[in-house]
Amino acid sequence: MAIDMLARCRALEGDCACGRAHHMRTKEICIGEDWQAHLRAQAAALAGKGGVTLVADERTFEAAGRAALQALSGFAVERVILRGAELHADAANIGRVLLAVNDGTRLLVAVGSGTVNDTVRYVAYRTHLPYIVVGTAPSMDGYASSVSPVLVDGMKITFEATHPEAVLSSPAILCSAPQNMVAAGLGDMLGKHTALLDWKLSAVATGESFCAPIASMMHDAVELCEQNAPGLSRRDPDAVAKLTQGLVLSGLAMQMMGNSRPASGCEHHLSHFWEMRQLLRGQGASLHGDKVGVATLLIIEMYRRFFARKPERVCPVDLAAWEARMRDAYGPLAEGFLMRNPLDRAEATTAQEQLERVLANWDELKAEADALCAKKDALRHMLEESGGPTEPAQVGCRGEDVRDALLCAWLLRPRFTLLKLAFGLGILEEIVDEVLA
């Protein structure tokens, strides 16, 4: 990882002015051609003379699994290759990995990106074993995360899991990933713009804890990725490595905040909403980062419309009508979400208070939103150039999926975002109508 970024992370460890104590649990990040030496040294430290279970899928085994095995020569390695056209972190794959773990296993090594990492991370958590991930694609920011989204009975459920001890990879491995996975990583990274703006908005409107140094580090990481975006389509190793660093850094920022605030806002809620719908329909899933990129462009437009109107009072909200709309939008899953995140939940701050606080900081917030809106075309261009989608239809959205997501996706998580603020103020539907007009 770029020395300065990791050094900045380390410098933020410990007590912070934001009121939190920040801890980085993943101790080693290496994205360089010497990753095998790091893997060997880490394995020696973590497994000693014990067994190692290495997990990959067919593609990632060729991309880096074989090289990882070489690095682990001398260790007792059991290998698990997950097979199938569309792999998920699900009961079958978690079971498959668990079967390969025995009393002598001391370390798990995941070779892959989303699915393999999520599967191994969960097993590591359940078996109290340390794990290392060898990343094979710069496709998402979950490398250093500590939760696992698992597919259970057709539903993605996020389970508590554990962080990797080390994230290792090399520019050569990352450049061998399919181009759509590189583009998806850029989409996930560009989503940090709206995630960070949502975080700031919540800090102002609800008083949620906000860490300025972490937010500023994330802004710099996104900027670094943007500067390197032109190199992604021609697989410039340095550009692909920089993108990966930004993605891994997002995970570290989440570790240090203790939640996903620095990396996930309502653009992620849109993405999760679409994914849930596509799973319910039995539709093949598009990549997470693709959906995040498309959603980010929509949320920037929502910010533009919100700050163009300057709301002056709280409009009445017809909760019964909204409940009916949510039941419609979420179908069989509605009850669960309405229970976890009730529409009339007593917030620490009322909509009136939120409005007053936002108005008191209007110029500052508007300036940030305006700056982002001014970049929208450039961001769209970066996604296009990298080969990623920019339109909802390209990520499998059909019919009312966009409108439903803009109106209803905030119910997915009890997290304050622009969509939630607009809902509370009674102006969400008007803004969505404007954006979709």
Ligand SMILES: [Zn+2]
């Ligand atoms: Zn993401």
Ligand SMILES: [Zn+2]
């Ligand atoms: Zn802080």
